Amino acid sequence: MTTHSPALRRQGDYGVDGDFGVISARWLALIVVAIVAGLIAFTVRNLVVGALVGAVLTGLIAIALVLFVGSYLRTTRVGKFEVWSRILGDLRLRGDEQVLDLGCGRGALLLMAAELLPRGRAVGIDLWQADQTGNNPDATRRNAEREGVADRVEVQTGDITRLPFADNTFDLIISNLVLHNLPSAADRRAALDEAVRVLRPGGRLAIADLLSTNRYRAHLRELGLTDVGRRNLGWRMWWGAPWFPTRLVTATKKT
Template sequence: MTTHAPDVRRQGDYGLDGDFRVISARWQAMILAAIVAVLIALTVCGIVIGSLVVALVAGVIALGLVLFAGSYVHTSRVGKFKVWARILGDLALHGDEQVLDLGCGRGAVLLMAAELLPRGRAVGIDLWHPDQTGNSPDATRRNAELEGVADRIEVETGDITRLPFADNTFDLIISNLVLHNIASNADRRAAIDEAVRVLRPGGRLAIADLLATHRYRARLRELGLTDVRRRNLGWHMWWGSPFFPTRLVTATKKI
């Protein structure tokens, strides 16, 4: 049985998480830097002219934005790997499982799972929207080569609300911060239903997301899964502040 956790140190380039459909990551960073610079200037001016209220307000907002950005980058570049290494390690995989990653992106979680599957297979599916910088199947495959697991993974292009897999195919289904990108509650529910459909009896499911995780938990219970749990993943997966935490929903399909 494989009981160790995957290595947190990564060799690949996994980009930065975020919504870059309208404004690129570079422009978002430049806009934030400009706002912080203006606020710092206001803080200094407030001190110079003796307006402590202006200095205090501008300084607090500037500090808040810097801390928000720092937390966001930490979660995207470091924190999610630490958290998922623990999640995958706790699953105590045997090493021969078939694993599906819903919305795999550049492979951050997919390839960590693949490290634990010397005799198994990890399949990633995505529509490759700009939810990460440089998101593409080729980027995922390059990362798989760098992590030494290219022979253990497959990458598919597809919609997770209509999975192109047969019933009872996978032993484990994982997903990291994907379902909230689906526009409607009905389609998010369809994604949960599809995950359960392709999960084998006795298989497990672990979905991390920002929004509506209480609905995922409720739907999994309606579908008859057991040991359905929901928990906060802590500060390593805060998206800017504790007001934007990530929660994990886990469950097991009845045999």
């Protein structure tokens, strides 16, 4: 039985998570830099003219913004790997499972799972929208090559509310910060319905998300899954601040 966790040191390029459909990551970075620079300028000006209250206020806002962005970047570049390494390790996979990653993106989670499947297979499905920088299937395949797991990874384009897989196909279904991007609660329920449909009896499900995780937990119970749980993944997956945490919903399909 495989009990180790996937390596934290990654060889691939996994981009930055975020909604870049309207404003690109580059422009967002420029906007943040401009705002911080403006706040610093106002702080210095207020100090020069003796407006200490104004200087403290603008200085604190600048510091808060820098800390927010720093936390966000640490989560997307480091924290999610630390957290999911432990989650996947705790699953104690045998190494021959079939694993599905819903909304795999550039493969951060997909390829970590693949490392634990020397005799299994990891399948990723995505619509390749601008939910992270450079999101496309070729980037995922390149990362799979760099991580040395391309022989056990499959990438597909598809809608997670209408999965192109037969019933009872996968031993484990995983997902990270994907379901909240679906446009409606009905779509999120449909995605859960599909995940349960393609999950084998006795198979497990682990879904991390920002919003609606209480509803995910309730719906999985309605679908008859057992050992349904929900927990906060802690500061390593804060998206800028404690009030933007990530929570993990886990469940098992009845045998």
